[in-house]
Amino acid sequence: MTNVFVIGLGLIGGSFALDIKSVYEDVEVYGIDTDEEHLSQALDLGLIDKKAQPKDLEKADTVIVAVPVSTSMKLLPGILDVVRDDTVVFDVGSTKSLICEVVADHPKRRNFLAAHPIAGTEFSGPSAALKGLYKNKVNIICEVEKTAFKLQEKVLKLFTDIGMRIRYMDPASHDRHIAYVSHLSHISSFMLGKTVIEKEKNERDIFDMAGSGFESTVRLAKSSPAMWAPIFEQNKANVIETLEEYIANLQQFKELMQKGDFNAIYNEMENTNRIKEILKGMNVTAS
Amino acid sequence: MTNVFVIGLGLIGGSFALDIKSVYEDVEVYGIDTDEEHLSQALDLGLIDKKAQPKDLEKADTVIVAVPVSTSMKLLPGILDVVRDDTVVFDVGSTKSLICEVVADHPKRRNFLAAHPIAGTEFSGPSAALKGLYKNKVNIICEVEKTAFKLQEKVLKLFTDIGMRIRYMDPASHDRHIAYVSHLSHISSFMLGKTVIEKEKNERDIFDMAGSGFESTVRLAKSSPAMWAPIFEQNKANVIETLEEYIANLQQFKELMQKGDFNAIYNEMENTNRIKEILKGMNVTAS
Numbered sequence: 001m002t003n004v005f006v007i008g009l010g011l012i013g014g015s016f017a018l019d020i021k022s023v024y025e026d027v028e029v030y031g032i033d034t035d036e037e038h039l040s041q042a043l044d045l046g047l048i049d050k051k052a053q054p055k056d057l058e059k060a061d062t063v064i065v066a067v068p069v070s071t072s073m074k075l076l077p078g079i080l081d082v083v084r085d086d087t088v089v090f091d092v093g094s095t096k097s098l099i100c101e102v103v104a105d106h107p108k109r110r111n112f113l114a115a116h117p118i119a120g121t122e123f124s125g126p127s128a129a130l131k132g133l134y135k136n137k138v139n140i141i142c143e144v145e146k147t148a149f150k151l152q153e154k155v156l157k158l159f160t161d162i163g164m165r166i167r168y169m170d171p172a173s174h175d176r177h178i179a180y181v182s183h184l185s186h187i188s189s190f191m192l193g194k195t196v197i198e199k200e201k202n203e204r205d206i207f208d209m210a211g212s213g214f215e216s217t218v219r220l221a222k223s224s225p226a227m228w229a230p231i232f233e234q235n236k237a238n239v240i241e242t243l244e245e246y247i248a249n250l251q252q253f254k255e256l257m258q259k260g261d262f263n264a265i266y267n268e269m270e271n272t273n274r275i276k277e278i279l280k281g282m283n284v285t286a287s
Numbered sequence: 288m289t290n291v292f293v294i295g296l297g298l299i300g301g302s303f304a305l306d307i308k309s310v311y312e313d314v315e316v317y318g319i320d321t322d323e324e325h326l327s328q329a330l331d332l333g334l335i336d337k338k339a340q341p342k343d344l345e346k347a348d349t350v351i352v353a354v355p356v357s358t359s360m361k362l363l364p365g366i367l368d369v370v371r372d373d374t375v376v377f378d379v380g381s382t383k384s385l386i387c388e389v390v391a392d393h394p395k396r397r398n399f400l401a402a403h404p405i406a407g408t409e410f411s412g413p414s415a416a417l418k419g420l421y422k423n424k425v426n427i428i429c430e431v432e433k434t435a436f437k438l439q440e441k442v443l444k445l446f447t448d449i450g451m452r453i454r455y456m457d458p459a460s461h462d463r464h465i466a467y468v469s470h471l472s473h474i475s476s477f478m479l480g481k482t483v484i485e486k487e488k489n490e491r492d493i494f495d496m497a498g499s500g501f502e503s504t505v506r507l508a509k510s511s512p513a514m515w516a517p518i519f520e521q522n523k524a525n526v527i528e529t530l531e532e533y534i535a536n537l538q539q540f541k542e543l544m545q546k547g548d549f550n551a552i553y554n555e556m557e558n559t560n561r562i563k564e565i566l567k568g569m570n571v572t573a574s
Contacts, residue, residue: 119499138495167496178496181483187540190556190559192475194555194558194559196468200464208454212406212408213507217507220503220504221560225557229549229550239544240544245482245485246478249478250474254527257527257530268481270512272477275509279502
């Protein structure tokens with residue numbers, strides 16, 4: 001019997017629990033969550049087999065840390081302190097530099113693997129967990145060489161068994177790229193939602209005139225602030241850079257409109273249309 | 288036998304053709320398109336029964352003008368010139384003020400209805416036409432009182448028969464509101480696509496790290512420049528206003544990040560989370 005501990009029973013942790021239970025028979029999934037209600041809900045939904053406490057972590061073969069990135073940074077050293085030598089601990093956070101730093105000199109650094117599964121939805125909490133969420137999704141692993149070889153093997157087998165594709169990257173590159181393809185999208189969506197809500201005091205107008213295009217661009221504005229504020233904080237420099245470039249592009253678009261240069265606007269859009277080909281390529285990844 | 292003429296066999300016109308053919312038996316659908324290839328494709332796909340020429344419009348009982356808004360403005364007076372007194376002509380454009388102006392003094396103004404079906408996808412051309420696209424979607428009608436009562440009745444029956452819900456609005460309000468819930472979304476998406484493409488010269492990185500969140504926010508950047516450049520031109524003042532507010536909100540978010548005020552950032556996101564409730568309300572509309 002393998003004991004898997006999931007710390008944080010939200011969308012990401014809960015979905016790992018579901019997938020692990022569906023591909024392995026001989027596994028017991030323990031849940032740890034400071035939110036007692038979430039923990040009970042996770043048990044009721046069958047995400048976990050048993051509730052557990054941090055002191056039970058010595059029983060763990062695998063530990064999944066699926067809490068906001070700021071909490072991960074606080075918890076990880078203590079988790080590594082108590083786990084056994086043959087236990088592998090991995091996190092799933094959307095930023096990787098600071099998390100790698102905080103464990104860099106830990107005596108059990110080799111028990112840790114830094115991971116970022118590119119999967120999720122705008123929903124959160126145990127009820128948002130989805131079976132099969134990780135199928136065909138990319139999992140970005142940072143500093144793989146710092147994890148003990150046997151534990152690498154074990155955890156990469158787990159990722160592969162639930163259908164993930166593995167990519168290796170250094171933490172700084174990860175954080176720089178992910179600012180563009182994920183963090184910026186969330187800000188653009190939140191600010192779009194804000195702009196429309198502020199203007200349209202009469203919500204009936206939004207309700208009736210908005211179509212699927214608006215719904216799609218504003219979808220990420222449903223995301224959890226508890227998860228996202230720490231991500232923006234940890235990836236501050238990169239995110240500010242992407243925001244500056246995004247704002248400059250919007251500004252330039254606005255100036256073209258003010259000048260009435262709609263040929264240039266046509267060209268801007270046509271050049272950006274090649275996102276079609278890029279998105280076609282990533283269809284395997286996206287849900 | 289009723290003769291319906293569809294001018295412009297793209298996503299919107301083609302989908303009207305499909306829905307009309309599926310709800311009415313006694314109807315012949317004629318297609319007009321300056322793009323000979325699109326016209327043939329529309330025939331092959333069964334969107335239309337026959338190819339037609341502008342001179343055939345005198346046979347029309349109903350005319351659907353589904354071309355870019357700039358083209359609609361050019362074509363509409365000439366279309367009204369040739370149709371019969373009992374023919375109804377409607378457009379489907381995403382801007383309504385200028386189109387209403389251009390026909391305001393036409394002797395056949397009462398044969399025209401200004402409509403904006405809130406439906407569509409990011410795809411274009413005859414092959415993008417979808418049966419059932421309009422089911423449960425809102426159709427915004429402007430200046431309904433300027434259309435002959437019998438023709439209102441006829442065309443509103445058509446909209447209702449294919450499953451649409453009708454809302455009435457004056458053209459200026461339409462253009463102001465739609466700038467927020469549709470036009471701005473398209474710009475935010477195009478500029479997001481542009482920002483990421485510019486930065487990520489190595490497309491493999493986008494390909495592998497982008498998830499469904501990015502795909503969702505950038506989806507509208509696949510849209511047709513031929514359709515959208517004229518919309519931005521016709522709704523210039525409103526769109527510039529929304530862009531200024533959007534840029535100001537992004538700027539403020541960036542400044543909060545620079546100051547390191549992540550509590551304020553948390554609050555910004557939490558306040559905007561109520562988009563959840565708004566989107567829940569509009570689920571009927573969105574595809």
